[in-house]
Amino acid sequence: MSSPTVSLTEFNTFGLAAHCQQLIRATNQRQLIAACLAHADDAIPALILGGGSNMLLLEDYLGTVIKIETRGIEVSEDAEYYHLTVAAGESWHGLVEFCLQQNIAGLENLALIPGTVGAAPIQNIGAYGIEFAAVCEWVEYLDLRSGEIVRLTHQQCQFGYRDSIFKRLLRHRAVILQVGMRLSKRWQAIVNYGPLQSLGDAATSQAIFDTVCRVRREKLPDPEQVGNVGSFFENPRVTARHFAKLKQQYPQIVGYPQADGQVKLAAGWLIDALGLKGESIGGAAVHQQQALVLINQGQASSADVLALAQRIIERVKAAFEVELIMEPRAYGARGEWSNAQ
Incomplete structure (x- = not known):
């Protein structure tokens, strides 16, 4: 198999350098359906790409990428x-x-x-x-x-x-x-x-x-200026009992009661409370204005991003007994990376 040569850097908002074997840009529904069915049985499944704003391309993709550009x-x-x-x-x-x-x-x-x-x-x-x-x-x-x-x-x-x-x-x-x-x-x-x-x-x-x-413009960096995928972690949910315990220890903690009795925590607050704004590994960093956003400072590698995410997850777990989950979907060379979360 030849090395991937088609750049995907401009098609993912985090701006990670990645390539693929073949890129198909489907501009109408007929093209999209035909491309998807033509590659449905590929050994390496086709990667379906929209705006590239909720994904991490961890390495070159060895299969076909189908970009959805349909309008109407x-x-x-x-x-x-x-x-x-x-x-x-x-x-x-x-x-x-x-x-x-x-x-x-x-x-x-x-x-x-x-x-x-x-x-x-x-x-x-x-x-x-x-x-x-x-x-x-x-x-x-x-x-x-x-x-x-x-x-x-x-x-x-x-x-x-x-x-x-x-x-x-x-x-x-x-x-x-x-x-x-x-x-x-x-x-x-x-x-x-x-x-x-x-x-x-x-x-x-x-x-x-x-x-x-x-x-949003005040708090969140423009992906065209600074690579990011918006919110990097989901807001976790905890039991009302767990929240009451956290409230005693951290009176300023932010929580939103849910219909099912749980409480949704603000993941950004948890990260900020640990002083992690500006924290960086290699080219990846926690945004100075919004702790929920990880940014590409210019030359971030996928290893930088994953290492920083893991550091945050571990720190939050140790302090609050809360497990953060990555929001973007991560892709390796042969498909979605199941160990990303």
């Missing part, structure tokens, strides 16, 4: 809802902007989340009090085993916190083609989270969008 946004409506059908390759933030331009509210809290629309249901992206699950009507995907196109209802997607059926039962099996969303015409502002509280219940969708963009 269709809007219909009835008396109560706007119904959106959106191609998987559309920019998520671009979709949020499109909706605002069309006076369709409901996605503004999710502004500036990097990546493509097709990745949104996999991770069940969320921010500032809302998750993708709240607006999802259906998800359509290509089943790599059967070659069939399947549409799942919202309920069938089995959404959870940063979780869905696409991360579990359909992992490595489904390639998302398009997504259906339902946005209510009786929109109500969601401003009960962090910096949005100062806007009040009468806030407009544009005001929420502007505030979210401002805060």
Whole structure:
């Protein structure tokens, strides 16, 4: 097998140097389906790439990479809802902007989340009090085993916190083609989270969008300027009893009670409390403004990133008895790296 020669550095937002054997850029659904089926039985599975914003390329990929660049946004409506059908390759933030331009509210809290629309249901992206699950009507995907196109209802997607059926039962099996969303015409502002509280219940969708963009730009580095994948760790959940114990020891700890009785901790607070902002190994570092973000200072290697992540995980576990889980998916030479978490 010849050495991988096609660079993937510009296609992953952490900016890790990596190459592949072959890169296919699918600009319409027909091309995407054909490419996926043509490589469905490859010895090394094809790597399906969206915006590259929630992944780590640990080394050169020895197989084919299929980049989803499909486009299309269709809007219909009835008396109560706007119904959106959106191609998987559309920019998520671009979709949020499109909706605002069309006076369709409901996605503004999710502004500036990097990546493509097709990745949104996999991770069940969320921010500032809302998750993708709240607006999802259906998800359509290509089943790599059967070659069939399947549409799942919202309920069938089995959404959870940063979780869905696409991360579990359909992992490595489904390639998302398009997504259906339902946005209510009786929109109500969601401003009960962090910096949005100062806007009040009468806030407009544009005001929420502007505030979210401002805060994210202040706290989070632009991937085009500084390599990163956004939040590097999931916010862990603990029992109410565990949280009460931590609260006694760390009165300032941040926690959000959940419907199931657990408490969601702010992973960034845990890391910050240990004085790890600015911590670095090689070219990888913890961002000075947001402890939840690891950055590429210019020449970071995958070994640097993994070593720094492991150091943080160990420190947090020792101090808080909490296990942090990496949010980005990591890929080695032959596929997803199962030991990344």
